[in-house]
Structure formats: C-alpha cells, structure tokens
Amino acid sequence: MPLSVDSAVAKTGEDLVHTLKDIFHPPPGFRPVHAKGILLTGSFVPTPSASLLSVAPHFTLPSVPILARFSSSTGIPALPDSDPNGNPRGLALRFHLPDTNGRRAHTDIIAHSVDAFPGKDGAEALAFFTAVREGKVPEFLGAPENENARTFVFAPKPTPRGLETETYFAVNAFVLVGKDGKKTNVRYRVVPDKGVSVLTDEEAKGKGPDFLYEGLKETVGKGPVSFKLVVQVGEEGDVTSDNTKKWPEERKTVELGTVTLDEVVEDDPVAAAKKVIFDPIPRVDGVEPSDDPLLEVRAHAYLVSGRERRAA
Structure with a gap:
C-alpha cells in the first residue's frame, strides 16, 4: 500500500486527515474518524457467479479467512x-x-451505512470537513454548488438495532475482471442475512452507551452473524468517476458470496485496531479501481492516518 506520488493527491489526503483530527481531537493511536469500533474474524465463501465475473482469489477459492471491523462515525472512541x-x-x-x-x-x-458521501472528489470532501471544523456547516450547505454535501447530510441515517442488521455501501465503483478479460463495473453492498432493522429516535435514546458493540459480542457468542456480498452491475452510461452519481436501483444485482463472522477479537483489541490499515484500492488481480479520483485520495489518507496511529 504505497503513498501517492501525485503531490496534489498527497496534499489533499494529508489535509483531510489533519482536518478530521482538528474536528474530533482523537486520543493518540485512534482513527480521526470511525475511532470506536470492534474487530471480528470469520470467513468468506463465494458463489459460482463470483468466479464468472472475477479471477480474484477470494472469488475463485472455496473460501478465504476474513477480518471485519464495524465502527461508528466521529473520532471519539x-x-x-x-x-x-x-x-x-x-x-x-x-x-x-x-x-x-x-x-x-x-x-x-x-463501506458505510448510507449510500452517499459529502463530495465527488477529495477537494469537495475536504471543503465539507473544513466547514465542519470552522463551524460553518449551515452556510456551506446553503451554497448552491454544495449539493453533494447536502445530499449526504440530509440522507436518512437511522441507528441500527444491531451492527449486524444494517446494509453497508462501498463509496466508490470498482471493476471486476473475468477469465476472458471481460470487465464489469460494479458497486458493492454488504447486506445482512437477518434483514435490515433500525431504531426510532426515541428507541435509540433509551439505549445504553455501548449497546451496539456489547450486543454484537453477545450475539456472536451465541452463533455467527452473516451477510451477503452483493454487487450492483453498471450498464453503459453509468458513471464510475463520480461516487455521488448513483446508478438506477433497477440495475441488475449479483450475489458474490457470504461473509460469516463467528469470533470477536478479544486479545488486546485496541492494539489490533491500531495496527490494521485498511486500503480503499483493491490491489489484487481480478479487481481494479474505477476511474474515480477519490480512491487515490482516500488511500493516501488511510495510509497517512494509519502510520500516524501506529507511531503514537
């Protein structure tokens, strides 16, 4: 996972990390966003359809091990x-x-639990988070050119009944590459086998401070939780270079496999979370990044944040 060699991408990525730190002031060793989280292990079993779309190992082998991290927004653990x-x-x-x-x-x-993001690229996202840092969100959202931020802010984001009863959407589009070299544009969704279940605002207010994470531990202690990895398949004309341009809901979907999570990481989970650096870019044969410029910015930001976290 290399840092970007593009100076503009690198600066935007670094500015994003430090702007988020200015907003939330996370303790040393914690992420500037999604600081509160939980790690689990399990497995992924692909469907036959997955190997028709991609030659990637996790889509062609019988199964592969999985590490998963659920998290909450903000940099407040x-x-x-x-x-x-x-x-x-x-x-x-x-x-x-x-x-x-x-x-x-x-x-x-x-992925995260809303099919929206506050900017089409790093510059738009940075402008939004800068407004948050400066306490100028109302003015920012009022500007006609900031439609993407308005869509993100006002998109419904109910509190889930459980972390395992929520659908999660990958922000960017990707390209699956099959054995014949055929390329398929896709957007990932991780869909709960239990079905989606959310709380009303009043129900959420009555819950304890750690009900989602303690509830997940309790649930996994009784048996695994599972999700379907699904892709929405793009058609000609569907935009891949701008995450805010969503594809029609009637687009074909393909189930790629089942994610099963059966064990919570209990051995020094804070240190384990500090160490792992997730990468928005696939970097594996059979899955390619799309032409979305946000991917490089996100990858640079994740690596900068991860290195700072490890050094803390």
Whole structure:
C-alpha cells in the first residue's frame, strides 16, 4: 500500500486527515474518524457467479479467512452508541489471500451505512470537513454548488438495532475482471442475512452507551452473524468517476458470496485496531479501481492516518 506520488493527491489526503483530527481531537493511536469500533474474524465463501465475473482469489477459492471491523462515525472512541452522530456506521472487510512471493496478501472492501458521501472528489470532501471544523456547516450547505454535501447530510441515517442488521455501501465503483478479460463495473453492498432493522429516535435514546458493540459480542457468542456480498452491475452510461452519481436501483444485482463472522477479537483489541490499515484500492488481480479520483485520495489518507496511529 504505497503513498501517492501525485503531490496534489498527497496534499489533499494529508489535509483531510489533519482536518478530521482538528474536528474530533482523537486520543493518540485512534482513527480521526470511525475511532470506536470492534474487530471480528470469520470467513468468506463465494458463489459460482463470483468466479464468472472475477479471477480474484477470494472469488475463485472455496473460501478465504476474513477480518471485519464495524465502527461508528466521529473520532471519539467513547461516543455513546445512542448518539446519532455515530451514524453512518462503518464496515471494513479484509479478505486474507494466499501468500504471494513469500508476502502476506489481502484485499479490502470499505463501506458505510448510507449510500452517499459529502463530495465527488477529495477537494469537495475536504471543503465539507473544513466547514465542519470552522463551524460553518449551515452556510456551506446553503451554497448552491454544495449539493453533494447536502445530499449526504440530509440522507436518512437511522441507528441500527444491531451492527449486524444494517446494509453497508462501498463509496466508490470498482471493476471486476473475468477469465476472458471481460470487465464489469460494479458497486458493492454488504447486506445482512437477518434483514435490515433500525431504531426510532426515541428507541435509540433509551439505549445504553455501548449497546451496539456489547450486543454484537453477545450475539456472536451465541452463533455467527452473516451477510451477503452483493454487487450492483453498471450498464453503459453509468458513471464510475463520480461516487455521488448513483446508478438506477433497477440495475441488475449479483450475489458474490457470504461473509460469516463467528469470533470477536478479544486479545488486546485496541492494539489490533491500531495496527490494521485498511486500503480503499483493491490491489489484487481480478479487481481494479474505477476511474474515480477519490480512491487515490482516500488511500493516501488511510495510509497517512494509519502510520500516524501506529507511531503514537
């Protein structure tokens, strides 16, 4: 996972990290956003359809190990689960792949529980978070050119009944590459097998400060939780270079496999979370980044943040 060699991308990514730190003042060693979280392990079993779309190992092998991290928005590790600022919730999935040239290999999918993002690129996202830092969100949202931020802010973000009863959407589009070299534009969704279940505002207010995370531990203690990894398949004319341009809901969807999570990481979970750096760019044969410029900015920001976190 290299840093970007593009100076403009690098500056925007670094500015994003430090702007978010200015907003939330996370303790040393914690993420500037999605600081509160929980790690679990499990497995991914692909469907036959997955191998028709992609030659990636996690889509062609019988199964691969998974590391998952659920999280709450903001850089406040002690944020109560009942606080609406914890929405959208996050889910990052790491697929552990066979070693290549003696090195550990993996690829990640990073998603959150709203199908929206405050900017089409790094510059727009940075402008939004700068407004948050400066306490100028109302003025920012009132400007006609900031439609993407308005869409994100006002999109419904109810508190889930459980972290395992929420659908998570990857922000960017990706490209699956099949055996014949055929490329398919897709957007990932991680859909709960339990079905989506959310709380009313009043129900959420009555919950304890850690009800989502303690509830997930209790649930997994009784048996695994599972999700379907699904892709929405793009058609000609569907935009891949701008995450805010959503594809029609009637687009075909394909189930790629089942994510099963059966164990909470209990061995020094804070240190484990501090160490892992998820990567928005796939970096694996069979899955390519789309032409969305936000991907490079996000990847640079994640690595800068991760290195600072590890050094703390």
